[in-house]
Amino acid sequence: MAFSVASSSSSAISATNYSRSSELKALQIGSLRLLGRPAAVSLSQRRCSVKPVNAESKRNDSIVPLAAAIAESEVAEKIEVEDYEQLAKVLENSSPLEIMDKALEKFGNDIAIAFSGAEDVALIEYAKLTGRPFRVFSLDTGRLNPETYKFFDTVEDHYGIHIEYMFPDAVEVQALVRSKGLFSFYEDGHQECCRVRKVRPLRRALKGLRAWITGQREDQSPGTRSEIPVVQVDPVFEGMDSGVGSLIKWNPMANVEGQNAWNFLRAMNVPVNSLHSQGYVSIGCEPCTRPVLPGQHEREGRWWWEDARAKECGLHKGNLKHDDLAQLNGNGNGATYSNGAAGVADIFNSQTLVNLSSSGITNLLRLENRKEPWIVVLYAPWCQFCQGMENSYLELADKLAGSGVKVGKFRADGDQKEFAKQELQLGSFPTILLFPKHSSRPIKYPSEKRDVDSLMTFVSALR
Numbered sequence: 001m002a003f004s005v006a007s008s009s010s011s012a013i014s015a016t017n018y019s020r021s022s023e024l025k026a027l028q029i030g031s032l033r034l035l036g037r038p039a040a041v042s043l044s045q046r047r048c049s050v051k052p053v054n055a056e057s058k059r060n061d062s063i064v065p066l067a068a069a070i071a072e073s074e075v076a077e078k079i080e081v082e083d084y085e086q087l088a089k090v091l092e093n094s095s096p097l098e099i100m101d102k103a104l105e106k107f108g109n110d111i112a113i114a115f116s117g118a119e120d121v122a123l124i125e126y127a128k129l130t131g132r133p134f135r136v137f138s139l140d141t142g143r144l145n146p147e148t149y150k151f152f153d154t155v156e157d158h159y160g161i162h163i164e165y166m167f168p169d170a171v172e173v174q175a176l177v178r179s180k181g182l183f184s185f186y187e188d189g190h191q192e193c194c195r196v197r198k199v200r201p202l203r204r205a206l207k208g209l210r211a212w213i214t215g216q217r218e219d220q221s222p223g224t225r226s227e228i229p230v231v232q233v234d235p236v237f238e239g240m241d242s243g244v245g246s247l248i249k250w251n252p253m254a255n256v257e258g259q260n261a262w263n264f265l266r267a268m269n270v271p272v273n274s275l276h277s278q279g280y281v282s283i284g285c286e287p288c289t290r291p292v293l294p295g296q297h298e299r300e301g302r303w304w305w306e307d308a309r310a311k312e313c314g315l316h317k318g319n320l321k322h323d324d325l326a327q328l329n330g331n332g333n334g335a336t337y338s339n340g341a342a343g344v345a346d347i348f349n350s351q352t353l354v355n356l357s358s359s360g361i362t363n364l365l366r367l368e369n370r371k372e373p374w375i376v377v378l379y380a381p382w383c384q385f386c387q388g389m390e391n392s393y394l395e396l397a398d399k400l401a402g403s404g405v406k407v408g409k410f411r412a413d414g415d416q417k418e419f420a421k422q423e424l425q426l427g428s429f430p431t432i433l434l435f436p437k438h439s440s441r442p443i444k445y446p447s448e449k450r451d452v453d454s455l456m457t458f459v460s461a462l463r
Contacts, residue, residue, distance in 0.1 A: 100250075111134075
């Protein structure tokens with residue numbers, strides 16, 4: 001129905017006004033959704049796929065009245081964009097429950113929890129405690145542990161929800177496997193496989209949302225997650241409106257320590273993945289995940305054959321710094337880092353420890369008859385796994401003080417990395433070597449148990 005104005009002096013709309021009114025037909029309904037928050041929805045509605053903003057039901061031939069459209073446009077222009085950096089500061093000391101409640105209140109049905117099948121089940125518990133409707137999605141890569149699939153089913157039953165699963169494109173998976181085999185990531189890094197099986201499905205999922213909720217914590221990965229805020233504009237992915245800033249990322253547990261997260265799960269009697277009781281902490285795909293051992297950091301169970309610097313699959317690529325991104329753009333198996341990553345303090349500092357220079361380690365390597373045995377850690381100060389074993393190694397140095405065994409450290413990243421790989425058996429950080437008496441060849445510590453008792457057993461057996 002054409003818009004008209006009736007008055008005593010005019011019986012029809014002017015040609016100019018009619019032309020202007022016709023142009024308003026092109027106005028997208030989605031551009032006006034800024035005026036109100038999405039309404040809460042029922043559980044059954046949450047189980048449906050999210051429609052993109054341009055998938056609104058079609059109008060009939062009538063158009064928005066000219067005066068109303070102009071007024072509404074003026075209101076839209078006055079709406080201020082949320083300052084999420086400021087909001088993060090306001091919420092940084094808030095509880096995960098408060099942060100979750102704010103996220104669900106703000107975005108309604110346009111936000112969803114990313115659930116990996118690990119301890120981020122805490123997110124679902126927090127969402128339930130808010131009393132608000134919520135949605136959960138997960139990425140099924142096709143290579144998860146059987147225990148994880150069973151856990152998904154348990155979580156659905158426990159909370160009375162349907163998890164919205166996203167799957168990789170079958171054609172892309174087929175092409176990857178046919179060209180490179182089932183385990184190509186062991187040779188050329190995990191990034192390509194993760195891109196096909198995880199990142200692209202996630203990208204599709206997020207295109208139907210305005211915000212998402214993750215279980216990232218600062219203490220999960222000191223190298224890549226130590227500065228994550230509780231809420232941020234997603235630096236990598238786009239939401240349903242497309243473009244930079246179209247997706248908001250919530251991290252309600254950013255400031256929660258791992259032990260406190262587990263205390264919460266136990267207190268609330270929340271179901272957990274049975275793999276946790278088998279030593280798994282960070283859980284991903286079956287071929288790329290294994291239990292962690294004493295002295296290891298929780299993320300060391302992921303992609304253990306690679307360098308520690310960029311242990312991200314791409315889902316949280318925005319956490320990585322510039323030099324870490326260079327690692328991801330390569331094959332993930334041997335990028336060279338500059339000596340002295342800016343702002344990273346040195347580790348393994350003790351008076352009972354000898355800091356070996358390049359010439360010092362070379363001389364030690366050339367000696368065929370040493371007066372005393374040495375144990376030396378090849379490390380990089382930015383490596384969270386080296387950081388994770390620092391206390392046990394310092395304790396080892398204290399125990400060996402005055403015993404006739406020298407304890408040393410050698411920084412083997414940057415310009416020293418190639419030398420360490422060729423001459424010192426460096427495979428990944430940390431690498432521990434014993435230089436015994438009367439032997440020209442150092443012995444590499446074969447275990448990943450880095451507690452002080454295991455290290456003492458190694459030294460005592462070979463000194």
